[in-house]
């Protein structure tokens with residue numbers, strides 16, 4: 419028994435917000451600085467009160483429609499998010515309620531920007547074990563809520579959005595290989611080091627990052643885990659039709675492609691229009707490239723993520 423993606427959907431809230439819009443809102447920055455260092459030109463930001471489960475709901479409805487399934491057909495719902503609606507219940511349970519599904523296994527995965535590849539790998543293992551047959555896997559984030567808008571080195575980098583896939587049991591392999599890693603020794607270079615205690619926020623509830631340390635770490639592990647995942651599937655990186663890395667920074671994408679000796683025209687890029695949407699970035703990019711028909715049935719697509727924890731991983735798929 420294998421698992422296979424049978425439906426894909428995504429959702430971006432509101433209008434695109436440009437770099438110049440951010441400067442006009444009083445952030446001491448410029449389109450020139452942001453676009454030359456990161457490739458980011460636009461991002462979408464959720465309205466006040468619009469939550470991860472709201473964005474997840476729209477993306478999930480589109481993925482279910484693509485798969486030709488009703489929410490009641492699902493027996494597993496996994497949401498990857500670092501910006502959950504509540505401390506508990508999980509965003510997956512809130513999404514389940516909004517979808518009108520009763521009884522499916524539902525839980526969140528917290529692996530920051532690797533969250534979607536973690537969640538997809540978990541769904542693959544549930545399905546291959548025979549315990550579940552129809553999973554909804556979602557990456558959904560409202561990172562705008564955890565940004566310090568007075569810290570120009572971080573607030574210009576992120577955006578909000580959601581992407582979802584339906585994964586079903588199949589006799590034909592669709593998820594060909596997976597590889598996941600973490601090393602908590604690096605927790606300090608990217609974190610939101612706050613918590614709630616006794617009704618008060620303790621520590622620092624905003625995203626903090628050592629950008630240069632993250633940059634170097636990301637480039638190294640994205641190339642390594644891509645090669646590991648290809649080896650596990652018995653192919654070489656040159657056999658990949660499309661690479662969909664976590665969309666953090668165009669320079670990280672370019673450096674990863676270079677290390678893997680892949681031309682940039684095999685790399686799906688959305689960071690210019692979405693910014694870094696953490697766990698949502700990979701399924702958002704996958705959905706875009708499937709909808710515009712760059713990705714075709716039978717092609718090999720390598721999805722990969724890297725993020726706080728540190729966590730990193732890759733999933734090789736065929737649609």
Ligand code: UT7
Nearest residue numbers: 446447448451455531570571574629630632633666667725
């Ligand atoms: O999912 C993983 C998420 N993380 C990432 O993708 C981050 C990876 N790292 C990066 O992409 C880069 O490190 C950044 C884009 C975050 C920063 O680029 P950098 O080349 O490492 O810049 P820097 O932090 O060394 O800052 C250089 C200068 C500083 O000014 P001074 O001290 O040289 O006068 C900053 O104050 O740029 C200044 N600066 C800005 N200027 C205009 C920092 N942020 C901004 C800004 N606009 N938004």
